[in-house]
Amino acid sequence: MVKFSKELEAQLIPEWKDTFVNYCLLKKQIKKIKNSRKPKPASHYPIAHHSDFGRSLFDPVRNLARTLSDKLFSTSEKPEILQVRRRKNSENGDDVEEIYQTELVQLFSEEDEVKVFFERLDEELNKVNLFHKSKETEFLGRGELLKKQLEILAELKQILSDRKKRNQSGSNSHRSYSSSARNSDFSAGSPGELSETQSETSRTDEIIEALERNGVSFINSATRSKTKGGKPKMSLRVDIPDAVAGADGGGPRSIATATSALWEELVNNPRSGGGDFINRKKIQCAEKIIRSAYVELYKGLGLLKTYSSLNMIAFTKIMKKFDKVSGQHASSTYLKAVKRSQFISSDKVVRLMDEVESIFTKHFANNDRKKAMKFLKPHHHKDSHMVTFFVGLFTGCFISLFSIYIILAHLSGIFTSGAQVSYMETVYPVFSVFALLSLHMFMYGCNLFMWKNTRINYTFIFEFAPNTALRYRDAFLMGTTFMTAVVAAMVIHLILRAAGFSASQVDTIPGILLLIFICVLICPFDTFYRPTRFCFLRILRNIVCSPFYKVLMVDFFMADQLTSQIPLLRHIESTGCYFMAQSFKTHEYDTCKNGRIYRELAYLISFSPYFWRAMQCIRRWWDESNNDHLVNMGKYVSAMVAAGVRITYARENNNFWLIVVLMSSVVATLYQLYWDFVKDWGLLNPKSKNPWLRDNLILKNKNFYYLSIALNLVLRVAWIETVVRFRVSPVQSHLLDFLLASLEVIRRGHWNFYRVENEHLNNVGHFRAVKTVPLPFRDMDSDG
Secondary structure, eight states: OHHHHOOOOHHHOGGGGGGGGGGHHHHHHOOOOOOOOOOOOSSSOOOOOOOOTTOOHHHHHHHHHHHHHHHSOOOOOOOOOOEEEEEEETTTOOOOEEEEEEEEEETTTTTTTHHHHHHHHHHHHHHHHHHHHHHHHHHHHHHHHHHHHHHHHHHHHHHHHHHHHHHHHHHHHHHHHHHHHTSSTTTOOOOOHHHHHHHHHHHHHHHHHHHHHBBBOESSSSOBOOOOTTBBBBBBEOOOOOOOOOOSSSSOOOHHHHHHHHHHHIIIOOOOOOSSSHHHHHHHHHHHHHHHHHHHHHHHHHHHHHHHHHHHHHHHHHHHHHHHHHHHOHHHHHHHHHHHSSHHHOOHHHHHHHHHHHHHHHHHSTTOOHHHHHHSSSOOOOHHHHHHHHHHHHHHHHHHHHHHHHHHHHHHHTTTTHHHEEEEEHHHHHHHHHHHHHHHHHHHHHHHHHHEEEHHHHHHHHOOTTTTTOOOHHHHHHHHHHHHHHHHHHHHHHHHTTTOOOHHHHHTHHHHHHHHHHHHOOOOOOOOOHHHHHHHHHHHHHHHTGGGGOOOHHHHHHHHHHHOOOHHHHHOOOOOOHHHHHHHOOOOTHHTTHHHHHHHHHHHHHHHHHHOOOOHHHHHHHHHOHHHHHHHHHHHHHHHHHHHHHHHHHSSSSSSHHHHHHHHHHHHHHHHHHHHIISSSOOOOTSSSSSOOOOOOSHHEEEHHHHHHHHHHHHHTTHHHHHHHOOSSSHHHHHHHHHHHHHHHHHHHHHHHHHHHHHHHHHHHHHHOOOOOOOOSSSSGGOO
């Protein structure tokens, strides 16, 4: 049977963990009470007593008479062992808080451990009540705001509907009038133009009046003037809030973009030429924003409901343990007070949940409750044992095929001096691409496994959909599938070479494998993790166009992964050049390596991940006005310089470039190490209660953090190999490069865990468990 403490730990909301009942602390206090009640040990010289000494034959009769008298003459009401009093505290201004305080009566008044227990129990009850009330007030206010948003949306829908009816009824008369007006010449403008201008202005005023009736404030609305033609001289702007911060300081991109786009087109840009001033697409955009806000509100209410029930169970369990230790029935009195407290007695959360369900069903699901609940309560896919089976199957296939590959490679002598150049130029780059990709996927699977076991809410941090988010078993399955496929292709490649097929035919196999992978990646059919594949492509698009998209946590997290995969990008470059130049037919491998464009592209590819990451820092600085992002940008600029200098040193091996490599690499490495430990991981705090770490740690063993710091330090200085050059032959050179690239991928996977852990602890510190969706309309009262 699972202990309740572990069950509570598994079910509680990670971001609200500190606000739950501290069950373990109260349980320890009960153990202290139990120890204090144990009989004191006998003296050093005990007096021997006979077992029957002092007894009488009439003792059983006396005991029976005493029991009967107690039952006959005792009162029906038992004296209360404790009293729980509730008083109101108004020290925090207008907010009145209910404070619970337990008074012990007679039986426990002299026991210090019992006093301490009830003092701590009262503190926990008051803590739970206070947090529940604050969150309840927050969600109730959010619900009222969303209802106002729906009212404004309904007004705009009505305006759109009425306009359609007027346009349909008056279209014929307008065409006949405009045709007759063209035959006349007016110096001040034709009546058709004036009527069009007046219609446009009236539509603008109509929308503004509708919005102002619902409490939307406008800037420059009172001072707007008109041109000589009668059109508005200065545009209007709706005073909407900035995107509310998400997990990394930025809200959801799609919603934020929709918010700005809706109101820029709605009010700022009058119609030019033809078309409607406000159309159905813009209304649907606002409707989607409000729908997402309702989904997040419902999720928050559900979490608060779970919070109440888990805390009630915890109070019940702990009081039953106290009754068992004390031998009294104190739980009934205290639990009555708990049930009367705010977090249990208040039904506002349940009523608001019912209201949200009815509103969502009516406005966003066409009165289909089943459809509405799919949005409000999405089903989480359970882990399938079939996935585990296939992970084991492909792992076994990979090991078997790799063993066959090693044997065939040895027998065919592909690493001999005559054949090694051909093989390493054709097979090695593609093999390295898939191997590094599979290793990165395996490390990501390890990250998902650790995040799940340590209760780190990575789906909330990355804003993944819970029903389509990748699980660690899925990541392992993808990695093992890739590696099994690539090793199988390598085995087929060797078998065909040994069978006497021409090299131009056999060497197309790596290209075919790469082409199949690209086709699977962009396949539009709902197979092989389509949501994950499309999410990956969308994130890559955002990274490449980073200055033009709002940067989310998942965007710069993926961009950091790319900075560790520069060797993979270089291999893709050489593979693409090899097949585009048709070197597999001529086997002239120097065509790419000695080409000027190829050599220049090496700089571009090595710079790109750092450049994209630097652009993201600039965009975040622009959005958040936080100078730390500019300092972070300097880290990537220094890494970009160091990468370029190393490429130049590999081509021009002289003392000058050696000095430049050492200087630039040392500066970049120190910069990166500082940012890794202090900013990304939140460690090296000299004032922390955990020496040189941080106050809050997910892992219980501190030594893991110290070892991780040392490991990250060692792997960060792997660039020393480019200066020392431990190379003997081309084959060993390629293998050493692959080993260093693999170590960097391992370092990045190791870095990922602590980066997301630190982000999770930041969310815990601010009790962020749900997203706050930025709304399309702003209330005038919100500014105070």
